Amino acid sequence: MAIRTQAAPGAYEFFAGGGLAGLGLAGFRTLFANDIDPAKAASWRANHGGEIAVGDVWDLSATDLPGRADLAWASSPCQDVSLAGAREGLAARRSGAFWGFWRLIEALDADGRSPPVIVIENVVGLLTSGQGRDFGAVCEALAGAGYRVGALEMDAVHWLPQSRPRLFIVALRGLDGPMSAGPAGPFHTPRLVAAQARLPEAAREAWAWWSLPFPPRRNLDLAALLELDAAVDWFSETETRALLALTAPLHRDRLEAARASGERRVAAAFRRVRVEAGAKVQRLELRLDGLAGCLRTPSGGSSRQYVIVCDRGEVRARRLTGREAARLMGVPDTYVLPAGQTAALKLMGDAVAVPVVRALCDGLLRPALAGRAVSPSPAGRVPT
Ligand SMILES: C[S@@+](CC[C@H](N)C(=O)[O-])C[C@H]1O[C@@H](n2cnc3c(N)ncnc32)[C@H](O)[C@@H]1O
Numbered sequence: 001m002a003i004r005t006q007a008a009p010g011a012y013e014f015f016a017g018g019g020l021a022g023l024g025l026a027g028f029r030t031l032f033a034n035d036i037d038p039a040k041a042a043s044w045r046a047n048h049g050g051e052i053a054v055g056d057v058w059d060l061s062a063t064d065l066p067g068r069a070d071l072a073w074a075s076s077p078c079q080d081v082s083l084a085g086a087r088e089g090l091a092a093r094r095s096g097a098f099w100g101f102w103r104l105i106e107a108l109d110a111d112g113r114s115p116p117v118i119v120i121e122n123v124v125g126l127l128t129s130g131q132g133r134d135f136g137a138v139c140e141a142l143a144g145a146g147y148r149v150g151a152l153e154m155d156a157v158h159w160l161p162q163s164r165p166r167l168f169i170v171a172l173r174g175l176d177g178p179m180s181a182g183p184a185g186p187f188h189t190p191r192l193v194a195a196q197a198r199l200p201e202a203a204r205e206a207w208a209w210w211s212l213p214f215p216p217r218r219n220l221d222l223a224a225l226l227e228l229d230a231a232v233d234w235f236s237e238t239e240t241r242a243l244l245a246l247t248a249p250l251h252r253d254r255l256e257a258a259r260a261s262g263e264r265r266v267a268a269a270f271r272r273v274r275v276e277a278g279a280k281v282q283r284l285e286l287r288l289d290g291l292a293g294c295l296r297t298p299s300g301g302s303s304r305q306y307v308i309v310c311d312r313g314e315v316r317a318r319r320l321t322g323r324e325a326a327r328l329m330g331v332p333d334t335y336v337l338p339a340g341q342t343a344a345l346k347l348m349g350d351a352v353a354v355p356v357v358r359a360l361c362d363g364l365l366r367p368a369l370a371g372r373a374v375s376p377s378p379a380g381r382v383p384t
Helices: 020-024 038-048 097-110 129-144 190-197 201-205 237-244 249-260 322-328 341-349 354-371
Strands: 010-014 029-035 071-074 117-123 148-155 165-172 265-276 279-287 305-311 314-319
Touching: 010 020, 020 354, 029 038, 038 341, 071 097, 117 354, 129 148, 129 165, 129 201, 148 190, 148 354, 165 354, 237 314, 249 265, 249 279, 249 305, 249 314, 322 341
Parallel strands: 010 029, 010 071, 071 117
Antiparallel strands: 117 165, 148 165, 265 279, 265 305, 305 314
């Protein structure tokens, strides 16, 4: 008897960075990957083997994309929609790269090669940038091309000791996906529900509340991911004192309580500029809840994360290492990081957390593709 084997579904990865989306897309073959940053592309190559196209997404055409992918994944740049940025939106230079990606999807469609699954990953600021117009424009584009559209706000904290909420817009065409009748579960957050209500009518008509299983209970905390004390560089006493002198008053009390306990307690800390009595002051803010703050790209002093350890009445401080940042993203230690700490932190600060992609892949993307129950709908129409 002949045994029929089915090829693994294929994926195009846009804005692929160091390839963390690909690490989470278990069971998919990468048919094509692209990123504009040669350093990130080098990391992608070092960890995935094969080729990545280095260059601007606007310079690609459909002929650069081989075969027909089942999934197109786009982690497009977020600086212009991020709550931490100036929020010029999807029309701005960096975040506007999304439209460079969308132009390719339109060209693939014209070629009869549109992927049945599209995932767009971004910061949650996309829900509200431009008073919701950016989110509306993305959902409208997908709906107009015949996709059923939904989104999930997934925080990496369900899997990893890092608070990192991210938005995943999932669009399916000609496929059924697991869905609920209305918002339900931890990934349909109040701000997502509010943003959905503000969508243009065509996008709301195409909307689906994709449902994912509840995440398992997280069993890791920050302390468990740290490198051995002897393997890392600690600040000198003078440097530690200078850093701790910036501690915000309430945080200083918490740190003092942790120190006085005599136990080993680990804090993540960041420098922030705060306005106090009308003046800008640098403050060190700590969290002692076993979580790291959201990793960011180290472009300014405030985005660097510190590790503060209280042990037997002493307090030591140092910077978070690139390997620790990788662990906070769910990346295995076999992943080859760039040599410099800044490059490693930049790579991880920009990336998507691997277990989150994995949960989306296992709970929604692969089940939808395995079903293949619905015949493809023509462009411009949404399956009912
Ligand atoms: C949010 S990061 C995505 C990282 C990736 N998901 C990962 O997990 O490593 C956005 C990526 O888009 C890339 N990028 C920015 N503008 C681009 C453009 N115009 N064309 C192609 N890639 C671009 C950046 O270099 C960056 O790696």
